[in-house]
Amino acid sequence: xxxxxxxxxxxxxxxxxxxxTRWTYDDARGRVLLRVDQVHELQGGASAPAFPFLLPVRVxxxxxEVVHHLLEVDKRRDLLEVPSPEAxxxxxxxxxxxxxxxxxxxxxxPVPVESK
Numbered sequence: 826x827x828x829x830x831x832x833x834x835x836x837x838x839x840x841x842x843x844x845x846t847r848w849t850y851d852d853a854r855g856r857v858l859l860r861v862d863q864v865h866e867l868q869g870g871a872s873a874p875a876f877p878f879l880l881p882v883r884v885x886x887x888x889x890e891v892v893h894h895l896l897e898v899d900k901r902r903d904l905l906e907v908p909s910p911e912a913x914x915x916x917x918x919x920x921x922x923x924x925x926x927x928x929x930x931x932x933x934x935p936v937p938v939e940s941k
Contacts, residue, residue, distance in 0.1 A: 841865065842876045842928035844898075848935050850912040857884065857907040857916060861898050875901045881923060882907060885915040 843865040849858050861880065867873045877899040884892045884907060896905045918932050919925065
């Protein structure tokens with residue numbers, strides 16, 4: 826299963842997985858766009874393969890309503906979408922710290938959606 830793929834990847838690599846994230850809200854589509862970059866390297870500086878993992882996300886709207894999502898990440902650079910009828914007041918990644926023993930997650934403040 827998915828968990829077994831993570832464990833095999835984790836055992837094959839000699840460094841802790843490192844993840845950097847950034848999110849924006851796309852008002853026209855009613856979605857949070859979450860970019861997840863796996864930035865860990867192998868010893869010697871070579872890019873490590875992606876670690877497949879499930880990323881818990883908690884979205885809180887302005888009224889305090891909370892919605893939980895579990896997103897599948899399986900690429901070194903992934904763009905994930907989370908449905909949200911309004912811009913979140915708060916978006917938390919791994920809110921219960923389930924992944925903190927296995928990897929480092931760095932989350933940037935939200936940025937505006939870029940015009941195309």
